[in-house]
Amino acid sequence: MLTLTLNPAIDATVTLEALRPGAVNTALHTERHAAGKGINVAACLADWGADVTATGLLGADNDSIFRSLFREKLIADRCIRIPGETRTNIKILDRTSGETTDINMPGLAPDAGAVESCIAEVQRATDIAVLSGSLPRGVAPDIYARLTATLAARGVRVVADASGGPLQALLAGPVMPHAVKPNRHELEGLVGHALPDTAALLAAARRLVAQGVGLVVVSMGGEGALFVTADAALRVKPPSVPVTSSVGAGDAMVAGIVAGLAEKLPLPALACRATAFAAGKLRKTGAQIPGRAAVEAIAATLAADPID
Ligand SMILES: Nc1ncnc2c1ncn2[C@@H]1O[C@H](COP(=O)(O)OP(=O)(O)OP(=O)(O)O)[C@@H](O)[C@H]1O
Protein backbone atom coordinates (compact mmCIF):
# COMPACT_ATOMS: atom_id res chain seq x y z
CA MET A 1 0.00 0.00 0.00
CA LEU A 2 1.07 3.55 -0.68
CA THR A 3 0.31 6.91 0.94
CA LEU A 4 0.58 10.33 -0.67
CA THR A 5 1.31 13.47 1.36
CA LEU A 6 1.69 16.49 -0.90
CA ASN A 7 1.86 18.89 2.05
CA PRO A 8 3.67 17.13 4.88
CA ALA A 9 4.65 18.81 8.14
CA ILE A 10 6.91 18.54 11.11
CA ASP A 11 4.49 18.69 14.03
CA ALA A 12 5.94 20.68 16.93
CA THR A 13 3.79 19.73 19.91
CA VAL A 14 3.93 22.21 22.78
CA THR A 15 2.36 21.14 26.07
CA LEU A 16 1.14 23.93 28.36
CA GLU A 17 -0.54 23.81 31.76
CA ALA A 18 -3.23 26.09 30.31
CA LEU A 19 -3.14 28.19 27.13
CA ARG A 20 -3.52 31.91 27.86
CA PRO A 21 -3.91 33.87 24.57
CA GLY A 22 -2.20 37.25 24.68
CA ALA A 23 0.06 36.22 27.61
CA VAL A 24 3.55 34.73 27.86
CA ASN A 25 2.99 30.96 27.98
CA THR A 26 5.79 28.78 29.34
CA ALA A 27 5.93 25.33 27.77
CA LEU A 28 6.07 22.28 30.05
CA HIS A 29 7.32 20.07 27.27
CA THR A 30 7.94 20.08 23.50
CA GLU A 31 8.26 17.29 20.97
CA ARG A 32 8.79 17.20 17.19
CA HIS A 33 7.50 14.49 14.89
CA ALA A 34 7.68 13.83 11.17
CA ALA A 35 4.04 14.15 10.17
CA GLY A 36 1.40 15.24 7.70
CA LYS A 37 -1.68 13.16 7.11
CA GLY A 38 -0.37 10.51 4.68
CA ILE A 39 2.93 10.16 6.55
CA ASN A 40 0.91 9.57 9.73
CA VAL A 41 -1.16 6.90 7.97
CA ALA A 42 2.03 5.22 6.74
CA ALA A 43 3.53 5.28 10.25
CA CYS A 44 0.47 3.60 11.77
CA LEU A 45 0.32 0.99 8.99
CA ALA A 46 4.00 0.24 9.55
CA ASP A 47 3.36 -0.20 13.29
CA TRP A 48 0.64 -2.68 12.32
CA GLY A 49 3.24 -4.60 10.32
CA ALA A 50 2.07 -3.65 6.83
CA ASP A 51 4.36 -3.19 3.88
CA VAL A 52 3.97 0.52 3.13
CA THR A 53 5.44 3.10 0.78
CA ALA A 54 5.28 6.84 1.45
CA THR A 55 5.42 9.38 -1.32
CA GLY A 56 4.92 13.12 -1.26
CA LEU A 57 6.93 16.33 -1.40
CA LEU A 58 9.58 16.91 1.26
CA GLY A 59 11.73 20.01 1.71
CA ALA A 60 15.32 18.88 1.11
CA ASP A 61 16.73 21.16 3.80
CA ASN A 62 15.10 19.50 6.84
CA ASP A 63 14.23 15.96 5.74
CA SER A 64 16.38 14.16 8.31
CA ILE A 65 13.48 13.73 10.75
CA PHE A 66 11.48 12.05 7.96
CA ARG A 67 14.42 9.86 6.93
CA SER A 68 14.74 8.70 10.55
CA LEU A 69 11.03 7.84 10.72
CA PHE A 70 11.15 5.89 7.45
CA ARG A 71 14.27 4.02 8.55
CA GLU A 72 12.94 3.23 12.02
CA LYS A 73 9.57 1.95 10.76
CA LEU A 74 10.82 0.33 7.53
CA ILE A 75 8.63 2.59 5.37
CA ALA A 76 9.78 2.68 1.74
CA ASP A 77 10.75 6.31 1.07
CA ARG A 78 9.58 7.41 -2.39
CA CYS A 79 9.20 11.08 -1.43
CA ILE A 80 10.39 13.73 -3.89
CA ARG A 81 12.78 16.30 -2.43
CA ILE A 82 12.15 19.95 -3.30
CA PRO A 83 14.17 23.06 -2.39
CA GLY A 84 13.48 24.58 1.02
CA GLU A 85 12.15 23.33 4.35
CA THR A 86 9.03 21.30 5.04
CA ARG A 87 6.63 23.44 7.12
CA THR A 88 6.49 23.13 10.88
CA ASN A 89 2.95 23.01 12.30
CA ILE A 90 2.40 23.98 15.91
CA LYS A 91 0.13 21.80 18.06
CA ILE A 92 -0.61 23.31 21.46
CA LEU A 93 -1.84 20.82 24.05
CA ASP A 94 -3.65 22.43 26.97
CA ARG A 95 -3.37 20.06 29.92
CA THR A 96 -6.15 21.70 31.87
CA SER A 97 -8.87 21.74 29.20
CA GLY A 98 -7.51 18.77 27.26
CA GLU A 99 -7.99 20.82 24.08
CA THR A 100 -5.57 21.07 21.17
CA THR A 101 -4.95 24.28 19.23
CA ASP A 102 -3.47 23.75 15.76
CA ILE A 103 -1.46 26.40 13.92
CA ASN A 104 -0.84 25.00 10.44
CA MET A 105 1.54 26.77 8.06
CA PRO A 106 0.89 26.99 4.31
CA GLY A 107 3.93 24.90 3.33
CA LEU A 108 6.24 25.03 0.35
CA ALA A 109 5.17 25.98 -3.18
CA PRO A 110 6.50 23.13 -5.39
CA ASP A 111 7.17 23.60 -9.08
CA ALA A 112 5.15 21.67 -11.64
CA GLY A 113 7.99 19.23 -12.33
CA ALA A 114 8.13 18.10 -8.70
CA VAL A 115 4.37 17.55 -8.62
CA GLU A 116 4.58 15.53 -11.84
CA SER A 117 7.39 13.39 -10.36
CA CYS A 118 5.23 12.75 -7.33
CA ILE A 119 2.23 11.82 -9.49
CA ALA A 120 4.48 9.31 -11.26
CA GLU A 121 5.40 7.78 -7.87
CA VAL A 122 1.70 7.43 -6.96
CA GLN A 123 1.16 5.40 -10.12
CA ARG A 124 3.41 2.71 -8.61
CA ALA A 125 0.60 1.81 -6.17
CA THR A 126 -0.62 -1.71 -6.73
CA ASP A 127 -3.46 -2.37 -4.29
CA ILE A 128 -4.51 0.60 -2.11
CA ALA A 129 -3.48 4.25 -2.40
CA VAL A 130 -4.19 6.75 0.38
CA LEU A 131 -4.53 10.39 -0.73
CA SER A 132 -4.40 12.56 2.36
CA GLY A 133 -4.27 16.14 3.50
CA SER A 134 -4.15 19.68 2.21
CA LEU A 135 -2.44 20.69 -1.01
CA PRO A 136 0.60 22.91 -1.18
CA ARG A 137 0.31 26.30 -2.82
CA GLY A 138 -0.06 26.21 -6.60
CA VAL A 139 -1.33 22.62 -6.86
CA ALA A 140 -4.68 22.36 -8.66
CA PRO A 141 -7.56 21.29 -6.39
CA ASP A 142 -8.59 18.53 -8.81
CA ILE A 143 -5.32 16.60 -8.32
CA TYR A 144 -6.97 13.96 -6.10
CA ALA A 145 -9.80 13.60 -8.64
CA ARG A 146 -7.33 13.08 -11.49
CA LEU A 147 -5.21 10.63 -9.51
CA THR A 148 -8.30 8.66 -8.48
CA ALA A 149 -9.36 8.27 -12.11
CA THR A 150 -5.99 6.88 -13.20
CA LEU A 151 -5.53 4.68 -10.13
CA ALA A 152 -9.04 3.22 -10.30
CA ALA A 153 -8.53 2.45 -13.99
CA ARG A 154 -5.68 0.15 -12.91
CA GLY A 155 -7.79 -1.47 -10.16
CA VAL A 156 -6.11 0.41 -7.27
CA ARG A 157 -8.53 1.25 -4.47
CA VAL A 158 -8.27 4.89 -3.41
CA VAL A 159 -8.88 5.91 0.19
CA ALA A 160 -9.10 9.70 0.52
CA ASP A 161 -8.91 12.00 3.53
CA ALA A 162 -9.24 15.53 2.24
CA SER A 163 -11.20 18.69 2.88
CA GLY A 164 -12.35 21.88 1.17
CA GLY A 165 -11.73 22.31 -2.57
CA PRO A 166 -9.80 19.04 -3.12
CA LEU A 167 -12.61 17.02 -1.47
CA GLN A 168 -15.29 18.90 -3.46
CA ALA A 169 -13.41 18.28 -6.71
CA LEU A 170 -12.84 14.61 -5.87
CA LEU A 171 -16.52 13.98 -5.21
CA ALA A 172 -17.55 15.93 -8.31
CA GLY A 173 -15.12 13.92 -10.43
CA PRO A 174 -15.95 11.20 -12.92
CA VAL A 175 -14.56 8.36 -10.77
CA MET A 176 -15.39 7.97 -7.10
CA PRO A 177 -12.80 6.88 -4.52
CA HIS A 178 -13.28 3.51 -2.85
CA ALA A 179 -13.48 5.14 0.59
CA VAL A 180 -13.48 8.61 2.16
CA LYS A 181 -13.13 9.63 5.80
CA PRO A 182 -14.47 13.12 6.37
CA ASN A 183 -14.80 14.36 9.92
CA ARG A 184 -18.04 16.09 10.85
CA HIS A 185 -16.65 19.53 9.99
CA GLU A 186 -15.31 18.38 6.59
CA LEU A 187 -18.65 16.77 5.70
CA GLU A 188 -20.48 19.97 6.68
CA GLY A 189 -18.09 21.93 4.43
CA LEU A 190 -18.83 19.54 1.59
CA VAL A 191 -22.62 19.74 1.83
CA GLY A 192 -22.59 23.45 2.67
CA HIS A 193 -24.70 23.36 5.82
CA ALA A 194 -24.63 22.20 9.43
CA LEU A 195 -25.16 18.50 10.17
CA PRO A 196 -26.32 18.74 13.76
CA ASP A 197 -27.12 15.13 14.57
CA THR A 198 -26.42 11.52 13.62
CA ALA A 199 -29.43 11.40 11.29
CA ALA A 200 -28.13 14.36 9.29
CA LEU A 201 -24.58 12.95 9.14
CA LEU A 202 -25.92 9.57 8.06
CA ALA A 203 -28.08 11.12 5.32
CA ALA A 204 -25.07 13.07 3.98
CA ALA A 205 -22.91 9.92 4.06
CA ARG A 206 -25.64 7.94 2.24
CA ARG A 207 -25.73 10.55 -0.52
CA LEU A 208 -22.01 9.98 -1.12
CA VAL A 209 -22.56 6.22 -1.20
CA ALA A 210 -25.39 6.76 -3.72
CA GLN A 211 -22.89 8.72 -5.84
CA GLY A 212 -20.62 5.68 -5.94
CA VAL A 213 -18.26 5.92 -2.95
CA GLY A 214 -17.90 2.37 -1.61
CA LEU A 215 -17.37 3.25 2.06
CA VAL A 216 -17.96 6.56 3.83
CA VAL A 217 -16.55 6.88 7.34
CA VAL A 218 -17.67 9.97 9.24
CA SER A 219 -15.42 10.53 12.23
CA MET A 220 -16.89 12.46 15.15
CA GLY A 221 -13.99 12.82 17.61
CA GLY A 222 -14.88 11.50 21.08
CA GLU A 223 -18.32 10.48 19.81
CA GLY A 224 -16.85 7.79 17.57
CA ALA A 225 -17.55 7.23 13.89
CA LEU A 226 -20.18 6.13 11.37
CA PHE A 227 -19.29 3.49 8.76
CA VAL A 228 -21.66 3.60 5.81
CA THR A 229 -21.83 1.41 2.68
CA ALA A 230 -24.61 0.56 0.23
CA ASP A 231 -25.55 -2.41 2.45
CA ALA A 232 -25.13 -1.19 6.01
CA ALA A 233 -24.67 1.74 8.35
CA LEU A 234 -22.83 1.13 11.62
CA ARG A 235 -21.75 3.27 14.53
CA VAL A 236 -18.78 2.49 16.76
CA LYS A 237 -18.37 4.32 20.05
CA PRO A 238 -14.73 4.72 21.08
CA PRO A 239 -13.46 3.07 24.24
CA SER A 240 -12.78 5.39 27.11
CA VAL A 241 -9.02 5.79 27.05
CA PRO A 242 -6.75 8.50 28.46
CA VAL A 243 -6.10 11.05 25.70
CA THR A 244 -2.56 12.41 25.47
CA SER A 245 -3.07 13.90 22.01
CA SER A 246 -5.89 13.54 19.50
CA VAL A 247 -3.72 14.97 16.69
CA GLY A 248 -3.57 12.28 14.01
CA ALA A 249 -6.41 10.19 15.47
CA GLY A 250 -8.17 10.54 12.12
CA ASP A 251 -5.03 9.38 10.32
CA ALA A 252 -4.77 6.34 12.60
CA MET A 253 -8.42 5.61 11.78
CA VAL A 254 -7.63 5.83 8.04
CA ALA A 255 -4.75 3.38 8.60
CA GLY A 256 -7.16 1.00 10.35
CA ILE A 257 -9.63 1.30 7.44
CA VAL A 258 -6.81 0.47 5.00
CA ALA A 259 -5.67 -2.50 7.10
CA GLY A 260 -9.27 -3.74 7.17
CA LEU A 261 -9.75 -3.29 3.42
CA ALA A 262 -6.46 -5.06 2.69
CA GLU A 263 -7.63 -8.07 4.70
CA LYS A 264 -11.16 -7.91 3.21
CA LEU A 265 -12.69 -7.69 6.69
CA PRO A 266 -16.48 -7.58 6.90
CA LEU A 267 -17.75 -4.08 7.73
CA PRO A 268 -18.33 -4.60 11.50
CA ALA A 269 -14.79 -5.94 11.98
CA LEU A 270 -13.31 -3.19 9.81
CA ALA A 271 -15.19 -0.55 11.81
CA CYS A 272 -13.95 -1.94 15.13
CA ARG A 273 -10.40 -2.22 13.84
CA ALA A 274 -10.38 1.37 12.55
CA THR A 275 -11.70 2.62 15.88
CA ALA A 276 -9.11 0.55 17.74
CA PHE A 277 -6.30 2.05 15.64
CA ALA A 278 -7.55 5.54 16.60
CA ALA A 279 -7.89 4.61 20.28
CA GLY A 280 -4.40 3.11 20.28
CA LYS A 281 -2.95 6.35 18.93
CA LEU A 282 -4.65 8.62 21.50
CA ARG A 283 -2.31 7.63 24.32
CA LYS A 284 0.72 8.97 22.47
CA THR A 285 1.88 12.16 20.82
CA GLY A 286 2.70 11.68 17.15
CA ALA A 287 1.27 9.11 14.78
CA GLN A 288 1.93 5.70 16.26
CA ILE A 289 -0.12 2.75 17.39
CA PRO A 290 0.90 0.30 20.08
CA GLY A 291 1.27 -2.74 17.81
CA ARG A 292 -0.93 -5.50 16.47
CA ALA A 293 -1.73 -7.43 19.65
CA ALA A 294 -2.68 -4.31 21.63
CA VAL A 295 -4.85 -2.96 18.81
CA GLU A 296 -6.59 -6.30 18.37
CA ALA A 297 -7.25 -6.41 22.12
CA ILE A 298 -8.91 -2.97 21.94
CA ALA A 299 -10.95 -3.99 18.86
CA ALA A 300 -12.23 -7.05 20.72
CA THR A 301 -13.87 -4.77 23.32
CA LEU A 302 -15.77 -2.70 20.71
CA ALA A 303 -19.20 -3.10 19.15
CA ALA A 304 -20.38 -1.92 15.74
CA ASP A 305 -24.06 -1.09 16.16
CA PRO A 306 -26.42 -0.82 13.17
CA ILE A 307 -28.09 2.59 12.81
CA ASP A 308 -30.82 3.83 10.51
N1 LIG B 1 -11.29 12.52 22.58
C1 LIG B 1 -11.46 11.31 22.03
N2 LIG B 1 -11.87 10.27 22.79
C2 LIG B 1 -12.05 9.05 22.24
N3 LIG B 1 -11.83 8.77 20.95
C3 LIG B 1 -11.45 9.77 20.15
C4 LIG B 1 -11.24 11.09 20.64
N4 LIG B 1 -10.83 11.87 19.62
C5 LIG B 1 -10.78 11.07 18.53
N5 LIG B 1 -11.17 9.81 18.85
C6 LIG B 1 -11.22 8.64 17.95
O1 LIG B 1 -10.50 8.96 16.76
C7 LIG B 1 -11.39 8.96 15.63
C8 LIG B 1 -10.98 10.05 14.66
O2 LIG B 1 -11.00 11.29 15.35
P1 LIG B 1 -11.47 12.68 14.69
O3 LIG B 1 -12.90 12.60 14.31
O4 LIG B 1 -11.06 13.73 15.66
O5 LIG B 1 -10.59 12.70 13.36
P2 LIG B 1 -9.95 13.92 12.58
O6 LIG B 1 -10.78 15.15 12.81
O7 LIG B 1 -9.76 13.47 11.19
O8 LIG B 1 -8.55 14.04 13.33
P3 LIG B 1 -7.09 14.53 12.84
O9 LIG B 1 -7.30 15.47 11.67
O10 LIG B 1 -6.50 15.19 14.05
O11 LIG B 1 -6.35 13.30 12.45
C9 LIG B 1 -12.79 9.12 16.21
O12 LIG B 1 -13.80 8.59 15.37
C10 LIG B 1 -12.65 8.34 17.52
O13 LIG B 1 -12.80 6.94 17.29
Ligand SMILES: O=P(O)(O)OC[C@@]1(O)O[C@H](CO)[C@@H](O)[C@@H]1O
Ligand atom coordinates in the same frame (compact mmCIF):
# COMPACT_ATOMS: atom_id res chain seq x y z
O1 LIG C 1 -2.73 20.74 6.32
P1 LIG C 1 -3.39 19.38 6.48
O2 LIG C 1 -2.81 18.37 5.57
O3 LIG C 1 -4.89 19.45 6.39
O4 LIG C 1 -3.14 18.92 7.99
C1 LIG C 1 -1.84 18.73 8.46
C2 LIG C 1 -1.91 18.14 9.86
O5 LIG C 1 -2.61 18.98 10.78
O6 LIG C 1 -2.62 16.91 9.79
C3 LIG C 1 -2.02 15.94 10.65
C4 LIG C 1 -3.05 15.42 11.60
O7 LIG C 1 -4.10 14.81 10.91
C5 LIG C 1 -0.85 16.63 11.31
O8 LIG C 1 0.23 15.74 11.45
C6 LIG C 1 -0.53 17.80 10.39
O9 LIG C 1 0.11 18.87 11.04
